[in-house]
Amino acid sequence: MLTIHGVPLSVHTRKAIVTAILKKIDYRFEVVIPVIPGNPPSNWSTLSPTGLIPVMQDGDFTLADLTAICLYLDRKQPAPSNPPRRHQGLRPRAVVRRLRRRHHLSACRCIRCSSRRSSDPNIRNVPTDKAVVDDVLTNVQPKILGYLDGQITGKFLVGDAMTLADIAIVSNFIVYQYLGFEIDAGRYPKLARYLREIAATPAFQRALADEKPFVEQMGLKRDFLAAA
Numbered sequence: 001m002l003t004i005h006g007v008p009l010s011v012h013t014r015k016a017i018v019t020a021i022l023k024k025i026d027y028r029f030e031v032v033i034p035v036i037p038g039n040p041p042s043n044w045s046t047l048s049p050t051g052l053i054p055v056m057q058d059g060d061f062t063l064a065d066l067t068a069i070c071l072y073l074d075r076k077q078p079a080p081s082n083p084p085r086r087h088q089g090l091r092p093r094a095v096v097r098r099l100r101r102r103h104h105l106s107a108c109r110c111i112r113c114s115s116r117r118s119s120d121p122n123i124r125n126v127p128t129d130k131a132v133v134d135d136v137l138t139n140v141q142p143k144i145l146g147y148l149d150g151q152i153t154g155k156f157l158v159g160d161a162m163t164l165a166d167i168a169i170v171s172n173f174i175v176y177q178y179l180g181f182e183i184d185a186g187r188y189p190k191l192a193r194y195l196r197e198i199a200a201t202p203a204f205q206r207a208l209a210d211e212k213p214f215v216e217q218m219g220l221k222r223d224f225l226a227a228a
Contacts, residue, residue, distance in 0.1 A: 016069050029210065049064065180221045
């Protein structure tokens with residue numbers, strides 16, 4: 001059984017966990033607290049030389065890079081395939097890569113700015129820069145949500161199975177909704193439905209159920225999952 005070390009509610013940790021669940025790979029989750037505030041455990045520099053989360057241990061083998069972890073899990077258990085295989089064509093593979101990287105990063109920007117309303121005063125002990133947050137929510141976020149809404153043509157972003165693009169983007173918007181923000185279903189109907197349906201898949205449901213105690217402890221919003 002492999003071990004995934006990470007921070008509860010972390011987008012990156014959740015992506016590794018959902019990938020392991022999809023692959024039906026037995027794992028245990030080792031909570032690493034508090035890495036984010038800058039006070040890591042004494043052995044953290046050995047586990048993660050870069051300081052990043054998550055970290056995966058499989059026997060005597062350790063990986064501390066999310067992309068490498070997901071690819072390792074995919075090779076360890078090839079079916080179901082998260083990135084499309086070569087025989088499935090170049091275009092699906094390229095689209096997954098673009099969506100996973102570019103729009104995952106864009107979604108991250110929205111979430112980071114949104115989360116600053118609570119994290120700046122409560123974790124970093126600095127005032128929230130309301131102008132920065134409002135600018136992203138007003139000018140950046142609609143472009144990202146609108147683009148994603150236009151990309152959705154089925155249950156999944158690419159093909160007929162969940163890929164790393166789905167895992168990355170939905171993981172980000174789970175955190176976004178934890179923070180109390182909502183996806184306007186009237187304005188972005190396909191995106192709202194897509195996020196709801198992916199969150200309702202068994203892999204995400206298991207990961208989110210494991211997060212529940214931490215969500216409740218932090219007083220985050222979780223009722224949006226009732227519709228999933």
